[in-house]
Amino acid sequence: MSDRVRTLLIADNEPLKEKVENWCPTLDNLEYLGFVPATPKTLQALQLYLPDLLLVGMTNWQESLQVISRLSLAYPHGAYVVVTPNPNASAIREMMRAGVLDYLDVNADMNQAAVSLLQTYRASRKRYERLSVQVLSERSVRPAKSIVFLGNTGGVGKSTLATSIAAVFAQRGAKTVLLDLNLRSGVDPIYLGLSPDRTLADLAAEVTDLDATVLNRYLLHHSTGLDVLCAPRTAAGAASITPALVKILLQALLRQYEYVVIDTPPLLDDIVLTAVDASQDFLLVSTMNVSALHNARRLMDLWNKLGYSETDLKHIINRSGTKSGLRISDVHRILKSSVFWQVGNDEKAMNRAINDGELLVLKHPNHRISRELNRLADSLFERYRYRPTRRSRSKGSGFNLPFGKKSAQG
Protein backbone atom coordinates (compact mmCIF):
# COMPACT_ATOMS: atom_id res chain seq x y z
CA MET A 1 0.00 0.00 0.00
CA SER A 2 1.27 3.47 -0.88
CA ASP A 3 2.30 5.57 2.08
CA ARG A 4 1.72 8.82 0.20
CA VAL A 5 -0.30 11.20 2.31
CA ARG A 6 -3.78 11.63 0.82
CA THR A 7 -4.31 15.37 0.82
CA LEU A 8 -7.44 17.41 0.16
CA LEU A 9 -7.74 21.18 -0.10
CA ILE A 10 -10.78 22.99 1.33
CA ALA A 11 -10.76 26.62 0.30
CA ASP A 12 -12.77 29.63 -0.72
CA ASN A 13 -9.82 31.92 -1.14
CA GLU A 14 -8.87 31.96 -4.84
CA PRO A 15 -5.20 33.09 -4.59
CA LEU A 16 -4.51 30.53 -1.83
CA LYS A 17 -6.30 27.85 -3.78
CA GLU A 18 -4.30 28.56 -6.89
CA LYS A 19 -0.98 28.46 -5.02
CA VAL A 20 -1.76 25.18 -3.31
CA GLU A 21 -3.18 23.62 -6.49
CA ASN A 22 0.06 24.43 -8.34
CA TRP A 23 2.26 23.25 -5.50
CA CYS A 24 0.63 20.08 -4.17
CA PRO A 25 0.84 17.91 -7.30
CA THR A 26 4.61 18.55 -7.49
CA LEU A 27 5.27 16.80 -4.18
CA ASP A 28 6.38 13.15 -4.28
CA ASN A 29 5.20 12.06 -0.87
CA LEU A 30 1.80 13.57 -1.17
CA GLU A 31 -1.20 12.34 -3.16
CA TYR A 32 -3.23 15.41 -4.04
CA LEU A 33 -6.91 14.46 -4.17
CA GLY A 34 -8.21 17.84 -5.26
CA PHE A 35 -10.20 20.75 -4.02
CA VAL A 36 -13.63 21.08 -2.35
CA PRO A 37 -15.34 24.31 -1.32
CA ALA A 38 -16.48 24.68 2.30
CA THR A 39 -20.20 23.89 2.09
CA PRO A 40 -22.55 21.66 4.06
CA LYS A 41 -21.59 18.90 1.57
CA THR A 42 -17.88 19.04 2.41
CA LEU A 43 -18.22 16.34 5.04
CA GLN A 44 -19.70 13.93 2.51
CA ALA A 45 -16.68 14.56 0.29
CA LEU A 46 -14.35 13.73 3.20
CA GLN A 47 -16.18 10.49 3.86
CA LEU A 48 -15.93 9.57 0.22
CA TYR A 49 -12.29 10.50 -0.38
CA LEU A 50 -10.93 9.70 3.09
CA PRO A 51 -8.07 12.23 3.11
CA ASP A 52 -5.28 11.96 5.69
CA LEU A 53 -4.30 15.60 5.50
CA LEU A 54 -6.74 18.48 5.08
CA LEU A 55 -5.42 21.87 3.99
CA VAL A 56 -7.96 24.58 4.88
CA GLY A 57 -7.63 28.02 3.33
CA MET A 58 -10.58 30.32 3.90
CA THR A 59 -10.73 34.11 3.60
CA ASN A 60 -8.82 34.40 6.87
CA TRP A 61 -7.31 32.02 9.39
CA GLN A 62 -10.15 32.54 11.89
CA GLU A 63 -12.65 31.32 9.32
CA SER A 64 -10.39 28.36 8.57
CA LEU A 65 -10.45 27.47 12.28
CA GLN A 66 -14.26 27.60 12.27
CA VAL A 67 -14.41 25.22 9.31
CA ILE A 68 -11.91 22.89 11.01
CA SER A 69 -13.84 22.96 14.27
CA ARG A 70 -17.00 21.82 12.44
CA LEU A 71 -15.38 19.19 10.26
CA SER A 72 -13.09 17.65 12.85
CA LEU A 73 -16.04 16.69 15.00
CA ALA A 74 -17.54 14.46 12.35
CA TYR A 75 -14.26 13.58 10.60
CA PRO A 76 -11.75 13.23 13.42
CA HIS A 77 -9.45 10.90 11.48
CA GLY A 78 -7.85 13.68 9.43
CA ALA A 79 -4.97 16.01 10.32
CA TYR A 80 -5.95 19.63 9.71
CA VAL A 81 -3.63 22.39 8.47
CA VAL A 82 -4.50 26.09 8.15
CA VAL A 83 -3.30 27.65 4.90
CA THR A 84 -2.69 31.35 5.41
CA PRO A 85 -0.24 34.08 4.39
CA ASN A 86 2.13 35.51 7.03
CA PRO A 87 0.46 34.34 10.27
CA ASN A 88 1.63 36.33 13.29
CA ALA A 89 2.61 34.79 16.63
CA SER A 90 -0.78 35.19 18.26
CA ALA A 91 -2.53 33.63 15.24
CA ILE A 92 -0.14 30.66 15.40
CA ARG A 93 -0.76 30.29 19.13
CA GLU A 94 -4.51 30.32 18.56
CA MET A 95 -4.27 27.73 15.78
CA MET A 96 -2.21 25.40 17.94
CA ARG A 97 -4.63 25.85 20.80
CA ALA A 98 -7.46 24.86 18.45
CA GLY A 99 -5.66 21.57 17.85
CA VAL A 100 -4.65 21.98 14.20
CA LEU A 101 -1.62 19.97 13.11
CA ASP A 102 0.25 22.87 11.57
CA TYR A 103 -0.08 25.97 9.41
CA LEU A 104 1.16 26.51 5.89
CA ASP A 105 2.45 29.98 5.12
CA VAL A 106 1.89 30.47 1.40
CA ASN A 107 4.28 33.41 1.33
CA ALA A 108 7.17 31.35 2.71
CA ASP A 109 9.24 28.75 0.86
CA MET A 110 6.54 26.19 0.04
CA ASN A 111 8.91 23.30 -0.66
CA GLN A 112 10.67 23.81 2.64
CA ALA A 113 7.23 24.01 4.26
CA ALA A 114 6.22 20.72 2.63
CA VAL A 115 9.17 18.89 4.18
CA SER A 116 8.41 20.12 7.66
CA LEU A 117 4.66 19.62 7.22
CA LEU A 118 5.09 15.98 6.20
CA GLN A 119 7.53 15.41 9.06
CA THR A 120 5.04 16.87 11.53
CA TYR A 121 2.28 14.80 9.98
CA ARG A 122 4.19 11.53 10.22
CA ALA A 123 5.35 12.23 13.77
CA SER A 124 1.80 13.01 14.85
CA ARG A 125 0.46 9.86 13.13
CA LYS A 126 3.02 7.72 14.97
CA ARG A 127 2.09 9.32 18.27
CA TYR A 128 -1.58 8.87 17.48
CA GLU A 129 -1.12 5.20 16.60
CA ARG A 130 0.95 4.52 19.74
CA LEU A 131 -1.37 6.29 22.13
CA SER A 132 -4.70 5.35 20.72
CA VAL A 133 -4.65 1.58 20.53
CA GLN A 134 -7.57 1.51 22.94
CA VAL A 135 -9.51 4.21 21.12
CA LEU A 136 -8.96 2.53 17.77
CA SER A 137 -10.19 -0.79 19.11
CA GLU A 138 -13.35 0.96 20.25
CA ARG A 139 -13.92 2.51 16.85
CA SER A 140 -16.58 1.01 14.64
CA VAL A 141 -15.41 -0.53 11.38
CA ARG A 142 -17.17 2.13 9.34
CA PRO A 143 -17.18 5.84 10.07
CA ALA A 144 -20.28 6.54 12.15
CA LYS A 145 -23.30 8.42 10.90
CA SER A 146 -25.43 10.65 13.00
CA ILE A 147 -29.08 11.33 12.22
CA VAL A 148 -31.07 14.10 13.90
CA PHE A 149 -34.86 14.20 14.15
CA LEU A 150 -35.97 17.82 14.19
CA GLY A 151 -39.29 19.58 14.48
CA ASN A 152 -40.72 22.91 15.48
CA THR A 153 -43.96 21.64 17.01
CA GLY A 154 -44.52 19.47 20.08
CA GLY A 155 -46.16 16.07 19.67
CA VAL A 156 -45.60 15.58 15.93
CA GLY A 157 -43.81 12.26 16.46
CA LYS A 158 -40.07 13.06 16.62
CA SER A 159 -39.55 10.71 19.58
CA THR A 160 -41.75 7.98 18.11
CA LEU A 161 -39.78 8.03 14.87
CA ALA A 162 -36.34 8.43 16.48
CA THR A 163 -36.86 5.51 18.89
CA SER A 164 -38.39 3.33 16.15
CA ILE A 165 -35.64 3.93 13.61
CA ALA A 166 -32.89 3.50 16.23
CA ALA A 167 -34.44 0.24 17.46
CA VAL A 168 -34.82 -1.10 13.91
CA PHE A 169 -31.16 -0.28 13.15
CA ALA A 170 -30.08 -2.10 16.32
CA GLN A 171 -32.35 -5.05 15.55
CA ARG A 172 -30.59 -5.32 12.19
CA GLY A 173 -27.27 -5.69 13.96
CA ALA A 174 -25.92 -2.15 13.53
CA LYS A 175 -24.17 -0.77 16.60
CA THR A 176 -26.58 2.05 17.41
CA VAL A 177 -27.04 4.55 20.20
CA LEU A 178 -30.07 6.77 20.77
CA LEU A 179 -29.33 10.15 22.34
CA ASP A 180 -32.33 11.94 23.85
CA LEU A 181 -31.57 15.66 23.67
CA ASN A 182 -35.11 16.70 24.55
CA LEU A 183 -33.54 17.69 27.87
CA ARG A 184 -36.68 18.90 29.63
CA SER A 185 -39.27 16.45 28.35
CA GLY A 186 -37.42 13.35 27.14
CA VAL A 187 -39.61 10.27 26.82
CA ASP A 188 -37.47 7.92 24.75
CA PRO A 189 -36.83 5.34 27.52
CA ILE A 190 -40.57 5.27 28.25
CA TYR A 191 -41.34 4.49 24.60
CA LEU A 192 -38.75 1.72 24.77
CA GLY A 193 -40.07 0.29 28.04
CA LEU A 194 -36.86 1.20 29.89
CA SER A 195 -36.56 2.90 33.22
CA PRO A 196 -34.38 6.02 33.03
CA ASP A 197 -32.37 5.41 36.18
CA ARG A 198 -29.20 6.88 34.59
CA THR A 199 -29.33 10.05 32.55
CA LEU A 200 -27.20 12.64 30.80
CA ALA A 201 -27.23 14.70 34.00
CA ASP A 202 -25.29 11.93 35.79
CA LEU A 203 -22.88 11.79 32.90
CA ALA A 204 -22.44 15.59 33.00
CA ALA A 205 -21.04 15.21 36.50
CA GLU A 206 -18.37 12.79 35.23
CA VAL A 207 -14.95 14.41 35.14
CA THR A 208 -12.83 11.82 33.36
CA ASP A 209 -12.57 11.18 29.62
CA LEU A 210 -15.63 9.73 27.97
CA ASP A 211 -14.23 6.37 26.93
CA ALA A 212 -16.35 3.25 26.41
CA THR A 213 -16.13 2.17 30.06
CA VAL A 214 -17.27 5.55 31.36
CA LEU A 215 -20.06 5.86 28.80
CA ASN A 216 -21.31 2.40 29.58
CA ARG A 217 -22.14 3.47 33.13
CA TYR A 218 -24.77 5.89 31.78
CA LEU A 219 -26.25 3.87 28.96
CA LEU A 220 -29.47 1.90 29.14
CA HIS A 221 -29.54 -1.30 27.12
CA HIS A 222 -32.61 -2.30 25.14
CA SER A 223 -33.39 -5.90 24.14
CA THR A 224 -32.70 -5.07 20.43
CA GLY A 225 -29.10 -4.20 21.35
CA LEU A 226 -29.85 -0.49 21.16
CA ASP A 227 -28.01 1.68 23.71
CA VAL A 228 -29.83 4.74 25.04
CA LEU A 229 -28.59 7.93 26.67
CA CYS A 230 -31.57 9.41 28.50
CA ALA A 231 -32.56 13.03 29.00
CA PRO A 232 -32.27 14.32 32.58
CA ARG A 233 -35.26 13.96 34.89
CA THR A 234 -35.06 17.42 36.48
CA ALA A 235 -34.78 21.03 35.27
CA ALA A 236 -31.51 21.37 37.19
CA GLY A 237 -30.22 18.26 35.45
CA ALA A 238 -31.23 19.69 32.07
CA ALA A 239 -29.44 22.96 32.87
CA SER A 240 -26.22 21.05 33.57
CA ILE A 241 -26.01 19.89 29.94
CA THR A 242 -23.97 22.36 27.91
CA PRO A 243 -23.23 22.52 24.18
CA ALA A 244 -19.56 21.80 25.03
CA LEU A 245 -20.56 18.57 26.79
CA VAL A 246 -22.80 17.54 23.88
CA LYS A 247 -19.92 18.17 21.47
CA ILE A 248 -17.51 15.99 23.44
CA LEU A 249 -20.16 13.35 23.97
CA LEU A 250 -20.92 13.15 20.26
CA GLN A 251 -17.22 12.82 19.47
CA ALA A 252 -17.09 9.85 21.83
CA LEU A 253 -20.29 8.29 20.45
CA LEU A 254 -19.19 8.73 16.84
CA ARG A 255 -16.02 6.80 17.70
CA GLN A 256 -17.89 3.89 19.18
CA TYR A 257 -21.09 3.48 17.18
CA GLU A 258 -22.12 2.97 13.59
CA TYR A 259 -25.29 5.02 13.97
CA VAL A 260 -26.05 7.81 16.41
CA VAL A 261 -29.77 8.68 16.36
CA ILE A 262 -30.65 11.95 18.06
CA ASP A 263 -34.06 13.02 19.36
CA THR A 264 -34.60 16.74 20.01
CA PRO A 265 -37.07 19.19 21.59
CA PRO A 266 -39.41 21.19 19.31
CA LEU A 267 -36.96 24.04 18.67
CA LEU A 268 -33.48 24.81 17.37
CA ASP A 269 -31.40 25.83 20.38
CA ASP A 270 -27.63 25.77 20.87
CA ILE A 271 -27.76 22.18 22.12
CA VAL A 272 -29.67 21.02 19.04
CA LEU A 273 -27.36 23.01 16.74
CA THR A 274 -24.33 21.36 18.33
CA ALA A 275 -25.89 18.01 17.42
CA VAL A 276 -26.68 19.28 13.91
CA ASP A 277 -23.05 20.32 13.42
CA ALA A 278 -21.89 16.77 14.20
CA SER A 279 -24.51 15.07 12.02
CA GLN A 280 -25.01 14.17 8.40
CA ASP A 281 -28.75 13.74 8.07
CA PHE A 282 -31.61 15.88 9.22
CA LEU A 283 -35.17 14.60 9.30
CA LEU A 284 -37.73 17.33 9.82
CA VAL A 285 -40.95 15.89 11.24
CA SER A 286 -44.38 17.48 10.97
CA THR A 287 -47.98 16.36 10.59
CA MET A 288 -50.87 17.09 8.17
CA ASN A 289 -51.80 20.11 10.18
CA VAL A 290 -51.64 23.75 9.08
CA SER A 291 -49.88 25.05 12.18
CA ALA A 292 -47.34 22.18 12.27
CA LEU A 293 -46.56 22.74 8.59
CA HIS A 294 -46.17 26.51 8.99
CA ASN A 295 -43.92 25.88 12.00
CA ALA A 296 -41.83 23.48 9.93
CA ARG A 297 -41.49 26.18 7.27
CA ARG A 298 -40.39 28.61 10.00
CA LEU A 299 -37.72 26.17 11.12
CA MET A 300 -36.54 25.92 7.52
CA ASP A 301 -36.27 29.72 7.29
CA LEU A 302 -34.21 29.83 10.48
CA TRP A 303 -32.13 26.90 9.21
CA ASN A 304 -31.33 28.89 6.05
CA LYS A 305 -30.50 32.00 8.07
CA LEU A 306 -28.07 29.97 10.16
CA GLY A 307 -26.19 29.06 6.99
CA TYR A 308 -27.39 25.47 6.56
CA SER A 309 -28.78 24.25 3.28
CA GLU A 310 -32.52 23.72 3.04
CA THR A 311 -31.97 20.87 0.59
CA ASP A 312 -30.32 18.86 3.38
CA LEU A 313 -33.60 18.70 5.33
CA LYS A 314 -35.73 15.64 4.64
CA HIS A 315 -39.38 16.13 5.42
CA ILE A 316 -41.34 13.43 7.10
CA ILE A 317 -45.10 13.82 7.36
CA ASN A 318 -46.17 11.72 10.33
CA ARG A 319 -49.79 10.68 10.97
CA SER A 320 -50.44 11.32 7.31
CA GLY A 321 -53.80 9.55 7.28
CA THR A 322 -55.33 12.11 9.66
CA LYS A 323 -58.54 13.65 8.31
CA SER A 324 -57.38 17.26 8.35
CA GLY A 325 -58.83 18.31 5.02
CA LEU A 326 -55.30 18.91 3.72
CA ARG A 327 -53.93 17.23 0.64
CA ILE A 328 -50.29 16.49 -0.08
CA SER A 329 -50.33 19.37 -2.60
CA ASP A 330 -51.22 21.72 0.32
CA VAL A 331 -48.26 20.31 2.23
CA HIS A 332 -45.91 21.05 -0.68
CA ARG A 333 -47.38 24.55 -1.02
CA ILE A 334 -46.88 25.42 2.67
CA LEU A 335 -43.46 23.80 3.01
CA LYS A 336 -42.35 25.02 -0.44
CA SER A 337 -40.55 21.72 -0.60
CA SER A 338 -41.19 18.07 -1.37
CA VAL A 339 -41.92 15.36 1.17
CA PHE A 340 -39.32 12.65 1.73
CA TRP A 341 -41.52 10.20 3.64
CA GLN A 342 -45.03 9.73 4.97
CA VAL A 343 -45.98 7.63 8.00
CA GLY A 344 -49.63 6.75 8.58
CA ASN A 345 -51.81 7.35 11.61
CA ASP A 346 -53.09 4.82 14.14
CA GLU A 347 -53.49 6.35 17.56
CA LYS A 348 -55.03 3.30 19.15
CA ALA A 349 -52.24 0.94 18.10
CA MET A 350 -49.52 3.49 19.00
CA ASN A 351 -50.96 4.20 22.44
CA ARG A 352 -51.48 0.53 23.21
CA ALA A 353 -47.86 -0.21 22.32
CA ILE A 354 -46.58 2.69 24.46
CA ASN A 355 -48.75 1.63 27.38
CA ASP A 356 -47.23 -1.84 27.10
CA GLY A 357 -43.73 -0.29 27.05
CA GLU A 358 -43.07 -1.57 23.55
CA LEU A 359 -42.57 0.08 20.19
CA LEU A 360 -45.26 -0.68 17.63
CA VAL A 361 -42.57 -1.33 15.03
CA LEU A 362 -41.14 -4.16 17.17
CA LYS A 363 -44.36 -5.49 18.68
CA HIS A 364 -46.36 -5.65 15.45
CA PRO A 365 -43.85 -5.63 12.61
CA ASN A 366 -46.59 -6.33 10.08
CA HIS A 367 -48.73 -3.36 11.05
CA ARG A 368 -49.03 -0.87 8.16
CA ILE A 369 -47.15 1.82 10.11
CA SER A 370 -44.42 -0.64 11.11
CA ARG A 371 -43.91 -1.55 7.48
CA GLU A 372 -43.65 2.14 6.59
CA LEU A 373 -41.15 2.67 9.40
CA ASN A 374 -39.12 -0.35 8.29
CA ARG A 375 -39.01 0.97 4.75
CA LEU A 376 -37.95 4.36 6.06
CA ALA A 377 -35.21 2.60 8.03
CA ASP A 378 -34.23 0.69 4.83
CA SER A 379 -33.82 3.93 3.00
CA LEU A 380 -31.82 5.58 5.78
CA PHE A 381 -29.76 2.46 6.46
CA GLU A 382 -28.79 2.13 2.80
CA ARG A 383 -28.21 5.83 2.48
CA TYR A 384 -25.81 5.92 5.38
CA ARG A 385 -23.94 2.78 4.50
CA TYR A 386 -20.32 3.64 4.11
CA ARG A 387 -19.21 3.06 0.54
CA PRO A 388 -15.62 1.85 0.60
CA THR A 389 -14.84 2.49 -3.07
CA ARG A 390 -12.82 5.60 -3.60
CA ARG A 391 -13.72 7.33 -6.79
CA SER A 392 -11.06 9.30 -8.56
CA ARG A 393 -11.50 13.01 -8.90
CA SER A 394 -12.97 14.10 -12.18
CA LYS A 395 -10.73 16.18 -14.40
CA GLY A 396 -11.13 19.96 -14.38
CA SER A 397 -11.00 22.59 -11.71
CA GLY A 398 -14.45 21.95 -10.21
CA PHE A 399 -15.32 19.21 -7.81
CA ASN A 400 -18.20 16.96 -8.76
CA LEU A 401 -19.78 15.34 -5.76
CA PRO A 402 -20.85 11.97 -7.06
CA PHE A 403 -23.70 11.46 -4.63
CA GLY A 404 -26.85 9.67 -5.70
CA LYS A 405 -30.20 11.39 -5.90
CA LYS A 406 -32.42 11.23 -2.85
CA SER A 407 -34.49 8.10 -2.82
CA ALA A 408 -38.18 8.68 -2.95
CA GLN A 409 -40.75 6.68 -1.08
CA GLY A 410 -42.93 4.06 -2.67
Ligand SMILES: Nc1ncnc2c1ncn2[C@@H]1O[C@H](COP(=O)(O)OP(=O)(O)OP(=O)(O)O)[C@@H](O)[C@H]1O
Ligand atom coordinates in the same frame (compact mmCIF):
# COMPACT_ATOMS: atom_id res chain seq x y z
N1 LIG B 1 -47.97 7.72 13.33
C1 LIG B 1 -48.64 7.90 14.48
N2 LIG B 1 -49.93 7.52 14.62
C2 LIG B 1 -50.59 7.73 15.76
N3 LIG B 1 -50.08 8.30 16.84
C3 LIG B 1 -48.79 8.71 16.77
C4 LIG B 1 -48.01 8.54 15.60
N4 LIG B 1 -46.78 9.03 15.83
C5 LIG B 1 -46.79 9.51 17.09
N5 LIG B 1 -47.98 9.31 17.65
C6 LIG B 1 -48.40 9.70 19.01
O1 LIG B 1 -48.25 11.10 19.14
C7 LIG B 1 -47.85 11.42 20.47
C8 LIG B 1 -46.64 12.32 20.42
O2 LIG B 1 -45.59 11.62 19.80
P1 LIG B 1 -44.05 11.94 20.15
O3 LIG B 1 -43.83 11.91 21.62
O4 LIG B 1 -43.24 11.04 19.30
O5 LIG B 1 -43.97 13.43 19.61
P2 LIG B 1 -42.71 14.46 19.75
O6 LIG B 1 -42.67 15.20 18.47
O7 LIG B 1 -41.52 13.73 20.14
O8 LIG B 1 -43.22 15.40 20.93
P3 LIG B 1 -42.31 16.43 21.80
O9 LIG B 1 -42.07 17.59 20.90
O10 LIG B 1 -43.18 16.77 22.95
O11 LIG B 1 -41.07 15.73 22.18
C9 LIG B 1 -47.58 10.09 21.17
O12 LIG B 1 -48.70 9.76 21.98
C10 LIG B 1 -47.45 9.11 20.04
O13 LIG B 1 -47.89 7.81 20.40
Ligand SMILES: [Mg+2]
Ligand atom coordinates in the same frame (compact mmCIF):
# COMPACT_ATOMS: atom_id res chain seq x y z
MG1 LIG C 1 -40.28 14.01 21.80
